[in-house]
Amino acid sequence: MQDRKFYTDANRTSWDEVAPRHRASNQENLLEGVTKPGYNALVPELIETFNLIDIKGKNVAQVCCNNAKDLLSVIKMGARSGVGIDASAAFIDQGNEIIEAAGHQDDIELIVSDVYDLPKELEGQFDIVMTTVGVMSWMPDLSAFFKVINSLLKPGGYYLVEEMHPVLLMYEQDENGVSRPLYSYFKEGPWKDTNGLDYFGHSEYESKPSYSFQHKMDDILMAGINLGLSLKHIREIDHDISNFCMDLQHQEIKPPLGINLIFEKSA
Numbered sequence: 284m285q286d287r288k289f290y291t292d293a294n295r296t297s298w299d300e301v302a303p304r305h306r307a308s309n310q311e312n313l314l315e316g317v318t319k320p321g322y323n324a325l326v327p328e329l330i331e332t333f334n335l336i337d338i339k340g341k342n343v344a345q346v347c348c349n350n351a352k353d354l355l356s357v358i359k360m361g362a363r364s365g366v367g368i369d370a371s372a373a374f375i376d377q378g379n380e381i382i383e384a385a386g387h388q389d390d391i392e393l394i395v396s397d398v399y400d401l402p403k404e405l406e407g408q409f410d411i412v413m414t415t416v417g418v419m420s421w422m423p424d425l426s427a428f429f430k431v432i433n434s435l436l437k438p439g440g441y442y443l444v445e446e447m448h449p450v451l452l453m454y455e456q457d458e459n460g461v462s463r464p465l466y467s468y469f470k471e472g473p474w475k476d477t478n479g480l481d482y483f484g485h486s487e488y489e490s491k492p493s494y495s496f497q498h499k500m501d502d503i504l505m506a507g508i509n510l511g512l513s514l515k516h517i518r519e520i521d522h523d524i525s526n527f528c529m530d531l532q533h534q535e536i537k538p539p540l541g542i543n544l545i546f547e548k549s550a
Contacts, residue, residue, distance in 0.1 A: 284423075284472060284473070287399060287423045287424050287427070288397075288399075290423040290473065290494045291370065291397050291398070291399065291423070293491070293492055293493060293494055294370070294421050294493050294494060295370040295371055295397070296491050297480055297490060297491050297492065297493035298369075298370070298371040298373070298374060298480065298493075299371050299372065299373045299374075300480075300490055300491055301479060301480040301481055301490070302371060302373030302374055302376075302377065303373075304479075304481045304483070304484060304486065305350075305374075305377070305481070305483055306377055307484075308481075308483035308484045309483050310350075310377055310380070310381075313350070313352060313381050313384075314380065314381060314384045317352070317355060317381055317384055317385035318384060318385060318386075322355075322356070322359060322385070323356045323359060323360065324352040324353055324355070324356045325353060325356045325357075326445075326524055328445075328518065328520055328524070328541075328543055329415075329445045329543060330360075332443060332445070332516065332518065332543040332545065333357065333360065333443065335515075335516055335545060336411070336441050336443070336545065338357060338360060338361055338362045338411060339361040339362070340361070340362070340363045341362045341363060341410035341411050342362070342363060342364050342365070342366075342408060342409050342410050342411070343357050343358070343362045343364070343365045343366075343409060343410065343411045343412070343413065344365070344366045344367070344368065344405070344408075344409040344411070344412045344413070344435050345357075345365065345366075345367045345368070345412075345413050345414070345415070346368050346398055346412060346413075346414050346418065346431070346432065346435075347368070347369055347370075347398060347414060347415075347418040347421070348367030348368060348369045348374075348378065348393065349369060349371075349374050349378070350374050350377040350378040350381055351365075351367040351369075351375075351378035351381060351382060351391065351393055352378075352381060353413070353415050354367045354391060354413070355381065355382060355385055355387060355391065357411075357413065358387055358390060358391060359385075359387075362411070363390065364390045364391070365390065365391045365392070366391070366392050366393075366394060366405065366408075366409070367391065367392070367393045367394070368393075368394050368396050368398065368401060368405075369393070369394075369395065369396075370395065370396065370397050370398065371395075372395045375393045375394075375395050378393050379393055398422075398428065398431060399424070399427060399428070399431060401431060401434075401435070405435055406434045406435060407434070407435070407436070407437055408435065408437070409435050409436055409437060409440060410436075410437055410439075410440050410441070411440060411441050411442075411443060412432050412435050412436055412440070412441075412442045412443070413442075413443045413444075413445075414432075414442075414443075414444055414445070414446070415445045415446075416445055416446060416447055416524055416525045416541070417446070417447060417525060418446070419444075419446055419498055419503065420447065420452065420495045420496055420497075420498065421493075421494075421495055421496070422496060422498070423473070423494070423496055425496075425498050425502055425503070425506050426506050426509070428506070429506040429507055429509075429510055429512075430510065433510045433512065433548065436548045437548070438548060438549065438550045439547070439548060439549075439550035440547070440548045441515075441545055441546065441547050441548070442507070442512065442544075442545070442546040442547075442548070443543075443544070443545050443546075444503075444542070444543065444544040444545075444546075445524070445541070445542075445543055446503075446541065446542050446543075446544070447524070447525045447527060447540070447541060447542075448500075448519065448520070448538065448539040448540055448541055448542050449468070449497065449498060449499050449500050449502075449503070450468060450500075450538045450539055451525070451527065451528060451531075451538060451539075451540055451541075452466065452470075452495075452497050453465070453466050453467070453468055453538070454466075454528045454531065454538070455528070456528055456530070460530060461530060462528035462530050462531050462534075466497070468497070468499060469497075469499065470497040471497075473494040473495060473496050474494065474495045474496075474497075475492050475493075475494055476490075476492065476493050476494075476495065477489060477490050477491070477492050477493075478490065480493060482525075482526040482527075483526075485526075500542075503544075504544075507546045511548070511549050512546040512547065512548055512549075513546065513547045513549070514544065514545070514546055515545040515546065515547050516543070516544065516545035517542065517543070517544050517545075518542065518543040518544075519539040519541070519542055520539065520540055520541035520542065520543070521537065521539065521540060522540060522541075523540055523541075524540065524541040525540070525541065
């Protein structure tokens with residue numbers, strides 16, 4: 284294991300590298316789609332999870348926001364204002380284009396920052412913090428990550444999670460596109476990947492290395508509970524939400540593929 288910054292710097296570089304591919308695959312459609320009044324990029328289960336809490340007039344932060352389309356969706360659902368944070372300046376640039384196209388530049392701010400080194404002025408400013416699919420697997424230190432989330436929340440605020448189910452990271456597709464369990468659920472140490480991060484076009488290219496990490500369900504739940512966050516909701520999802528090992532949703536015998544969680548900070 285390297286130190287934490289080694290992994291976060293490597294992953295930032297990898298995301299900056301793939302940004303032009305994502306722009307070519309998806310940006311034009313997004314710039315058109317976000318202008319429509321009913322635009323919402325969230326999958327139905329995540330909308331249902333948001334509806335379990337009151338988001339009207341709330342301040343929302345999205346940590347590791349990518350191009351901020353999910354944050355924009357929450358603003359369109361009635362939240363008052365949003366701050367999106369991502370280490371990749373290239374994706375923040377795409378996000379600012381999307382927000383401007385949607386006409387929400389006055390109520391959404393995007394910030395380039397390492398998640399473990401956020402500006403102090405953000406602490407205690409948000410009613411809701413959200414993270415969406417894939418974020419936790421990029422985190423070399425999950426406990427420290429939860430401390431960051433907790434620091435952003437106001438008392439009584441909520442941390443809302445959409446994530447790949449930890450069991451899913453046991454699987455990998457073979458040359459025929461069939462996903463099978465190849466890794467221990469209790470794997471220690473990072474995966475190193477140089478096949479690229481193009482989950483839109485699914486093109487493989489020789490990329491700069493990125494690193495991901497296995498965090499078990501108890502790691503995730505206890506990281507919140509140990510900080511005094513109360514688990515208010517958990518939902519396991521039986522279909523693909525991550526564009527990873529997508530064939531599993533069609534198998535008769537399949538693992539859980541996603542989770543939604545709500546944690547509440549004590550008032």
